[in-house]
Amino acid sequence: MEKELSFGTRCVHAGEGHNPFGAHATPIYQTSTYVFENAEQAEAAFSGGPGYKYIRSAPNTPTHAAFISKICSLEGGPAGLAFSSGMAAETALVLSMLQKGDHLLATDVIYGGTYGLFSTLLPKFGIEVSFVDTTDRENVLSSLKKNTRLVFLESPANPTMTISDIVEIGKMAHEAGAMLAVDNTFATPCFQRPLGLGADVVVESCTKYIGGHGDLLGGVAVGSEKAISAMRRTAALAGATMGTHEAWLCLRGCKTLHLRMQRHAENALHLAQYLEGHPAVEKVNYPGLSSHPQHALAARQMSGWSGMLSFEVKGGVQAGRNLMNNLNLCSLAVSLGSVDTLVEHPASMTHAVMPKEMREKMGISDGLVRVSVGIEDREDILADFAQGLDKI
Numbered sequence: 001m002e003k004e005l006s007f008g009t010r011c012v013h014a015g016e017g018h019n020p021f022g023a024h025a026t027p028i029y030q031t032s033t034y035v036f037e038n039a040e041q042a043e044a045a046f047s048g049g050p051g052y053k054y055i056r057s058a059p060n061t062p063t064h065a066a067f068i069s070k071i072c073s074l075e076g077g078p079a080g081l082a083f084s085s086g087m088a089a090e091t092a093l094v095l096s097m098l099q100k101g102d103h104l105l106a107t108d109v110i111y112g113g114t115y116g117l118f119s120t121l122l123p124k125f126g127i128e129v130s131f132v133d134t135t136d137r138e139n140v141l142s143s144l145k146k147n148t149r150l151v152f153l154e155s156p157a158n159p160t161m162t163i164s165d166i167v168e169i170g171k172m173a174h175e176a177g178a179m180l181a182v183d184n185t186f187a188t189p190c191f192q193r194p195l196g197l198g199a200d201v202v203v204e205s206c207t208k209y210i211g212g213h214g215d216l217l218g219g220v221a222v223g224s225e226k227a228i229s230a231m232r233r234t235a236a237l238a239g240a241t242m243g244t245h246e247a248w249l250c251l252r253g254c255k256t257l258h259l260r261m262q263r264h265a266e267n268a269l270h271l272a273q274y275l276e277g278h279p280a281v282e283k284v285n286y287p288g289l290s291s292h293p294q295h296a297l298a299a300r301q302m303s304g305w306s307g308m309l310s311f312e313v314k315g316g317v318q319a320g321r322n323l324m325n326n327l328n329l330c331s332l333a334v335s336l337g338s339v340d341t342l343v344e345h346p347a348s349m350t351h352a353v354m355p356k357e358m359r360e361k362m363g364i365s366d367g368l369v370r371v372s373v374g375i376e377d378r379e380d381i382l383a384d385f386a387q388g389l390d391k392i
């Protein structure tokens with residue numbers, strides 16, 4: 001799809017329109033395998049030729065191919081791959097890019113599952129891992145090692161919304177001979193395009209904003225042909241392929257991504273401002289607030305603030321629990337990026353896997369509440385928080 005079309009138009013049109021029988025919507029090609037016309041054609045396909053062979057190997061199905069074509073257009077990358085989950089995409093990334101003796105430098109404020117993968121699985125294979133405060137560029141520079149092969153950033157980071165400088169860290173990583181990968185789950189390509197800022201690979205959980213309705217599990221990676229072809233082999237060997245129905249749901253989800261993200265961001269800014277002025281609230285973390293320590297950097301590398309925020313209520317963990325137990329409209333649930341507002345407690349839910357000292361060092365206090373702000377009418381979201389905060 002032509003890059004010149006604007007983002008919203010590409011959300012709607014990219015990857016679409018090559019269907020049999022003139023079908024308007026891309027069909028769900030519910031097939032595991034493909035029939036060859038003759039042995040020669042089969043041999044050519046299995047010797048590295050193009051075309052479909054078996055669902056576990058990319059391009060998987062024409063439904064997957066349409067989704068990949070759309071997401072590549074949105075992220076601005078030449079190649080992509082769809083996975084069974086965001087974690088599967090990250091696992092394929094690290095297993096493809098790193099080997100025994102290599103070093104991975106990762107953001108310290110990071111999704112708990114990613115922390116678990118990097119801290120428990122990789123050391124088993126002789127891969128060294130450091131979790132570094134990547135909001136401080138000097139820190140990154142002094143933590144790069146001779147054997148650093150991959151720098152992994154999450155920005156905005158889950159759950160404190162810290163921002164890392166993708167352009168500067170990309171330059172540092174490349175000078176050190178390492179690749180830069182960015183988890184773009186929170187911002188989505190609607191608000192941040194890491195490949196255009198110098199990253200080599202972008203990974204994303206499609207379970208969140210890409211699917212957008214809280215009804216699927218999926219992941220995606222987009223990047224250079226070289227990086228993605230290394231991941232294709234790992235993904236096929238690991239069997240980490242996205243299901244066909246999920247690929248179709250992701251394709252459909254992308255068609256409204258620009259509209260949903262705009263509304264998520266508008267609602268989140270209003271809620272962040274409301275909470276910041278509330279006497280029961282200690283602190284609000286949202287990149288769109290001028291009080292956010294990296295507000296200026298966020299404005300440079302993002303075109304919107306997205307729908308994720310976190311905040312601390314006065315009175316610590318019990319006050320936070322009281323709030324979550326008293327919300328009516330908003331649901332208490334992990335995951336994010338759905339049309340409805342979800343609230344969760346990182347210390348006991350998404351980030352429970354992290355040692356308490358590490359959580360506290362990163363600002364994930366026991367009283368921190370994370371909100372994935374939905375696309376409901378804003379006055380109803382605010383009213384729910386107002387009555388919940390009254391009861392703490």
Ligand code: PLP
Binds near residue numbers: 205
């Ligand atoms: N990255 C981030 C920032 C996340 O928040 C999550 C899940 O919450 C993941 C990756 C993993 O995604 P999935 O649950 O699709 O495996």
